[in-house]
Amino acid sequence: MPTPPDTGKVLLVGAGPGAADLMTVRALRAVQGAQALLYDALVPDEILALAPAGCLRIQTGKRAGKASMKQETINRLMLRLALRGRTVVRLKGGDPSVFGRSGEERAFLEAHGVAVEVIPGVTAASAAAAQFGFPLTHRGEARRVAFATARVQDGAVVEEGWAALADAQTTVALYMARDAAAAVAGRLIGAGRAPDTPAVAVENAGRADARLIGASLADLPAALAAAAPEGPVVLVIGEAVAQARAAGAGQPLRASA
Numbered sequence: 001m002p003t004p005p006d007t008g009k010v011l012l013v014g015a016g017p018g019a020a021d022l023m024t025v026r027a028l029r030a031v032q033g034a035q036a037l038l039y040d041a042l043v044p045d046e047i048l049a050l051a052p053a054g055c056l057r058i059q060t061g062k063r064a065g066k067a068s069m070k071q072e073t074i075n076r077l078m079l080r081l082a083l084r085g086r087t088v089v090r091l092k093g094g095d096p097s098v099f100g101r102s103g104e105e106r107a108f109l110e111a112h113g114v115a116v117e118v119i120p121g122v123t124a125a126s127a128a129a130a131q132f133g134f135p136l137t138h139r140g141e142a143r144r145v146a147f148a149t150a151r152v153q154d155g156a157v158v159e160e161g162w163a164a165l166a167d168a169q170t171t172v173a174l175y176m177a178r179d180a181a182a183a184v185a186g187r188l189i190g191a192g193r194a195p196d197t198p199a200v201a202v203e204n205a206g207r208a209d210a211r212l213i214g215a216s217l218a219d220l221p222a223a224l225a226a227a228a229p230e231g232p233v234v235l236v237i238g239e240a241v242a243q244a245r246a247a248g249a250g251q252p253l254r255a256s257a
């Protein structure tokens with residue numbers, strides 16, 4: 001069926017890690033021009049308030065006790081709104097291309113004749129690195145960065161892929177791993193990563209209430225359990241992480257090797 005000529009479009013927009021001033025100017029303009037805004041749980045009210053008064057706001061992520069919307073429902077909703085001629089902004093935490101389902105959403109919408117534009121955002125690992133003074137790459141120490149997830153399936157950490165993260169010159173940024181730190185550390189050490197590799201967990205990266213939990217890879221699970229973070233957490237593991245320091249502090253938490 002041909003797409004009606006007045007079909008709107010969908011913008012998949014990265015809101016960054018949760019502070020409005022970490023959004024790109026392009027993302028800000030997209031939110032200010034939205035006619036319908038579908039937003040994830042990690043997007044704060046400060047950013048939602050940037051949308052125009054008449055904009056339809058729909059929460060899609062788990063917030064204030066409400067359940068998350070199913071991906072299929074979100075897809076259908078975006079499609080319906082775009083076919084009614086609306087400019088739809090799908091606002092996601094961080095960068096839509098990093099564990100943000102931008103590929104699935106783009107494929108669905110384009111298959112139905114709706115134009116899609118992706119506007120990038122600052123991903124959690126970049127915000128964490130900037131805020132706590134460590135780089136993700138470092139000449140001679142960290143030649144690669146891997147964005148990875150430890151997402152569990154049926155209650156167990158996914159087994160495959162850990163060998164690819166064992167290389168000592170790879171900085172590993174692990175998303176959705178807050179409650180699986182022990183399993184992650186075990187898999188990485190089992191794959192050959194040194195137990196004393198510098199490792200941090202950063203809670204609420206990019207926000208004023210961000211917290212750095214520093215340790216070695218072997219000690220990270222205990223440090224994380226003691227800190228008991230409730231906000232989103234990104235784990236960053238690798239030699240470059242030795243440069244991490246408390247926000248505003250002059251010296252790294254531990255000396256670089």
Ligand SMILES: C[S@@+](CC[C@H](N)C(=O)[O-])C[C@H]1O[C@@H](n2cnc3c(N)ncnc32)[C@H](O)[C@@H]1O
Pocket residue numbers: 017018042092093094095096097098099100122123124125174175176177178202203204205206207232233234235
């Ligand atoms: C579904 S993924 C989305 C990632 C997001 N697209 C990004 O680029 O940051 C959600 C995970 O991202 C990480 N995350 C998102 N925002 C964060 C923040 N402000 N601080 C630390 N980790 C964060 C956590 O690991 C969380 O479980």
